[in-house]
Structures are given as structure tokens and as C-alpha cells.
Amino acid sequence: MAGLATVGTQLALPVLLPDDALFKTFEVGANQELISALTDLTRHNAGQGSSVYFWGGSGRGKTHLLNAVCAAAGHIDMQVMYIPLRDFTDPIHISLLQGLDGYDLVCLDDIDAVSASPQWCLALFALYNRLADAGQSRLMISASRSTSALDCALPDLRSRLQAGMSFNIKRLDDEGRRSALQTHAAQRGLQLEDEVAQFMVQRLSRDMHRLMAVLDQLDKASMAQQRRLTVPFVKQVLSI
Secondary structure (H helix, E strand, C coil): CCCCEEECCCCCCCCCCCCCCCHHHCCCCCCHHHHHHHHHCCCCCCCCCCEEEEECCCCCCHHHHHHHHHHHHHCCCCCEEEEEHHHCCCHHHHHHHCCHHHCCEEEEECHHHCCCCHHHHHHHHHHHHHHHHHCCCEEEEEECCCCCCCCCCCHHHHHHHHHCEEEECCCCCHHHHHHHHHHHHHHCCCCCCHHHHHHHHHHHCCCHHHHHHHHHHHHHHHHHHCCCCCHHHHHHHHCC
16 A cells, blocks of 8 residues: 655655556556656656646546656655655644655645645645745645645645646546556466456446456455466456
8 A cells, every 4th residue: 555655765654655556557548648747757857846736536547646656756866755645634744744845756645635624725835835945846746626626725725736737637448447457467477368357347347446456356366276367267256
């Protein structure tokens, strides 16, 4: 499970980012413009003080992309901080935002989990201004809603969020979901044939969170029973 972490030699908490949440395991689909913007900001010569806000519904890969950004930036020794705000909604955790202006890259996941809180909004507004004044940090933010639809307790914060680049993550079609499943299966050392991937998408779910959870279940069952993934085996494991 992803947690609050810096990439490199330090960890803010003893939780590691997932190994498989990388750009190469993200099914791009219709999101090439967003991917290009994110990868551009993980380069040393990218414009400093830049920000990217991207939003979309559940299962579209927001956390995956922020983790991928952290991994890519960490590989070139950038100092990175990732904070999953949904896990720290109580205002007691606002102190997590202190000291971030020394980082090259700050990633805030699920800002809408705290944006209705006046205390959090004031702290985030102050962070945005500190990062802008320092002039070295790039800020990446994810949310389930656009900046205009965000439930935000501070209009000044909304204005700051709207000042940067903004992208809506497009939902994958069925072909994209099948490809994503096969990519993640290959990362686990599993061979997922087209027929099986198509069955999973059409019969189980079109929500990627659900599909990835099923893939994890099938991975464990395959290892335990020393069976390859076939449609009959999937039906057996899932009792369908």
C-alpha cells in the first residue's frame, strides 16, 4: 500500500511506494498529453515552480501516476515527497506540509479529501505560496473533481490550483483495460491470455481497482495450486 514517503535514502514513515506503479505499467489510452506533462516535470531541466493538477473518477490511475512520478524522479536523485491526503484528513496532520519547500517535487494525492476543511485549505494555500517563493519545487496534485467543481473552503486556494496545468484522466475502453491487466500480470510473472483478460473485463468488472484486486487473488491462487490462468481456472477461483 502506498504511504507517505520520500523517494531515495529517506522515508518519512516506514511505508514503501508500490514497486509496480510505474509509467511503463500505466495504460496510457487517451491520456498521452497528461503523461507527457508528468514525465517532463521529472527531468532536472524542467521548468521549476510548475504545477500539474489532474482529476478523474475512481480506478483511473491517479495514485498510480503519482507513484510513477515519484519513482521516475527518484531515479535521477530528485528529492521527492508523496502524501496521500485521504489518509491524513484530520487537521492534526497539517504539520506534514511543513518543510516541503526544500523538495524538488511534491505530490499531493486526493486533495479533495481535505479541501472542504478551512484549516487544510489555509495550510495548502500557504504551502503553494512557499513553493512558489522558493522557486525550485514542482507540485503535482490529484483529485476526483476538476478545480472548478472542487469543494474548496478557500477561493484563493482554488485560484492557485487553477493557475497550473490541469488534465482530466480519460477512462480506458475495454481494449485498454485488457492491455492493462496483461501488463500487470506480466509484471507478476503471469501469462494472461487475451481470452482470459477479455473474460475478466466483460464478466467481472470494468472498474480497474476491482480488476486489479481480482488479479491479485488469481496470482495467489495460481501460485498455490501451480495452475496457469485459464477461463475455467478463473471461474473456479471466483466461484462463478
